[in-house]
Amino acid sequence: MSETETGNDGIKLVMAIIRPDKLADVKTALAEVGAPSLTVTNVSGRGSQPAKKGQWRGEEYTVDLHQKVKIECVVADIPAGDVVDAIAEAAHTGEKGDGKIFILPVEGAVQVRTGKEGSPAV
């Protein structure tokens, strides 16, 4: 992904919603592009992936929220586009439900241990 598409400079938050079983591959891909630091949250979400139908004691039920993993990766020293490409490739199956990647500007970052401001230390 080019810098024109991700915004040219500054600190970026790359937030991705992916399939839980793709997390290991995505972590490896992020480390390979030089962005090993991340936050991972278990979430549920809805998009184009069809709802699951089931039965419980003779009653039909529908689950339209699917288990997903949210990855948050703040970067400044490497292009956000490289991070996006790494996630998109590692998380891809081609089926509905693969997920989404969002790129947001970040106004600042502070490292708690040192008090250092600016670029997020990796």
Ligand SMILES: Nc1ncnc2c1ncn2[C@@H]1O[C@H](COP(=O)(O)OP(=O)(O)O)[C@@H](O)[C@H]1O
């Ligand atoms: N517009 C959106 N805003 C926030 N999260 C979204 C949005 N679209 C999709 N998602 C998240 O991404 C997950 C996968 O999206 P989905 O549309 O099912 O996959 P695909 O894009 O592969 O068809 C959803 O379950 C949801 O968690």
